[in-house]
Amino acid sequence: MQYNENARLDPSQMGSGGGSKRGGTMAIGGGVGILAIILAMVFGINPSSILGGTSGAEQAQTSTNEWAKCQTGADIAADRDCRFVAYTNSIQSYWQQAYPGYEVTQTKLFSGQQATGCGTATSAVGPFYCPVDKVVYLDPSFFDQMLEGQLGAAGGDAAEAYVIAHEYGHHISNLTGVLSQVQSAGLSQAGAKSGQVRLELQADCYAGAWLANSTKDPNSPIKAITQDDLSRAVDAALAVGDDRIQMASTGTVSPESWTHGSSQMRKYWLAQGFNSGDPSKCNTFAADAKLS
Numbered sequence: 001m002q003y004n005e006n007a008r009l010d011p012s013q014m015g016s017g018g019g020s021k022r023g024g025t026m027a028i029g030g031g032v033g034i035l036a037i038i039l040a041m042v043f044g045i046n047p048s049s050i051l052g053g054t055s056g057a058e059q060a061q062t063s064t065n066e067w068a069k070c071q072t073g074a075d076i077a078a079d080r081d082c083r084f085v086a087y088t089n090s091i092q093s094y095w096q097q098a099y100p101g102y103e104v105t106q107t108k109l110f111s112g113q114q115a116t117g118c119g120t121a122t123s124a125v126g127p128f129y130c131p132v133d134k135v136v137y138l139d140p141s142f143f144d145q146m147l148e149g150q151l152g153a154a155g156g157d158a159a160e161a162y163v164i165a166h167e168y169g170h171h172i173s174n175l176t177g178v179l180s181q182v183q184s185a186g187l188s189q190a191g192a193k194s195g196q197v198r199l200e201l202q203a204d205c206y207a208g209a210w211l212a213n214s215t216k217d218p219n220s221p222i223k224a225i226t227q228d229d230l231s232r233a234v235d236a237a238l239a240v241g242d243d244r245i246q247m248a249s250t251g252t253v254s255p256e257s258w259t260h261g262s263s264q265m266r267k268y269w270l271a272q273g274f275n276s277g278d279p280s281k282c283n284t285f286a287a288d289a290k291l292s
Contacts, residue, residue, distance in 0.1 A: 001157040002224040005074040009085045009221060011067030013092060015108035015135070073221045084109065084140070086221035087161045091168045093217065094210050098279055099172060107136045107164060127163050129170040131179055136167040151248075153239035158211075158229035161222075162236050162270070165210045169203030178202070178285070192255045192262070193291045198284040200260040201269040201291075204237060205282035208273025230274070237266040265291060 069075060070082035088107040095102045108114070114121045117133030126146065127138035147163070148155040173179040182195040189196050211233065214222045238244065241263025243253045260266070268290055273282055283289065 001161065001222055001229050002226075003073040003076050003083075003086060004219075004221050004223040005072065005077075007073040007086075007219055007221040007223075009070045009072060009075065009082065010089050011070050011085055013088050013104065013106055014067040014070075014085055015106045016066050016110060073223075076221075081109075081140075083157060083160070084164070087164050088136075090214050090220050090222050091161075091165050091210055093220065094213050095168065095172060098209070098213075099175070101175065102172075103134065103175060105134045105136070105171060107138070109138060109140055111139050111141065127167055129167045129174070131170070131174045131183075134171060134174065136164065136171070138164070138167075147236060147239065151239040151245070154232050154235045156229070156232040158225065158233045159236035161214075162207050162211070162233040165207035166203045168210075169206030170199070172206055172279070173199060173202060190257050190259050192258050192265075194258070195285075196259050197261045197265075197291070198289070201265055202282050202284040204261075204266050205269040205273035205284065206279055207233075208270040208275075209277055209279045209282065210273075212274045212277035234267055234270060237270045238263040241266050261291075 067085060069079055070085040073086065076082045076086060084107060092102075092104055096104070110121075111123060113123075114137060116130045116135065116137055118128075118130040121128070121137060123139040123141060126142055127136070129136050143155060143160050143163075147153045147159065153159060170179060173182075179199065182199045185195050191197065211225065211230075214220060215224055240260065242258040242260050243255075243262040246253050246257075255262075261269075269282070269284065273279070284291075
């Protein structure tokens with residue numbers, strides 16, 4: 001991705017919790033492997049089933065000073081962490097225009113353990129959106145260690161941006177009420193055509209819509225997206241398909257247990273959002289929505 005060096009960055013949209021010092025533990029389950037965690041949680045919208053049941057009132061304090069170094073697009077060259085500010089600013093600027101009533105929130109980076117409104121998370125959980133406090137959480141080590149290392153994705157800035165944009169897609173689904181409708185039906189639901197899978201594919205589509213519009217605003221911190229960038233975003237979507245993760249971890253594919261959709265389903269809906277540039281084309285709950 002190419003960045004606009006003159007663009008102003010807004011570090012107030014970032015937070016950091018570091019490692020939680022409390023003694024609470026994660027209710028992940030004994031012996032749960034990292035691929036199994038990803039199958040359940042990568043890009044997940046409610047980690048309560050595998051997070052510790054701690055109170056959301058025990059939020060880690062946000063450190064605004066840590067992000068004060070990120071003031072313009074030029075700062076990305078000096079400190080790569082500033083790219084997360086650029087992603088977040090661009091995504092939220094787009095949704096402020098595309099969705100009336102959008103509520104600006106934060107991306108919180110952490111390492112080790114983090115208290116959230118949905119419980120206590122560890123780095124093993126992967127990126128997620130908590131609908132209780134309406135915050136996107138991630139440990140940046142996910143990109144190198146998991147997305148590229150364990151799952152074999154090409155990685156790169158566009159892949160990272162896609163992951164974060166996907167989580168903000170869940171924020172949109174939360175604001176529209178779709179997320180709560182799916183949750184009320186039971187988070188345990190699974191299968192290629194389940195509400196949970198449709199919700200994840202909708203977030204992929206929303207991420208694609210943002211990508212398509214990310215360079216149109218002259219004040220955007222993202223100046224240009226190349227064909228290689230798009231390929232890397234698609235590659236990341238393919239890498240986190242349920243079928244690909246299942247094959248890598250168990251050697252078999254079980255569509256009845258899918259919670260996020262197959263690689264091809266995720267690629268299709270990411271492309272649907274990008275090619276249309278229109279979030280209204282992201283109705284994965286329509287009777288004729290492509291779910292194969």
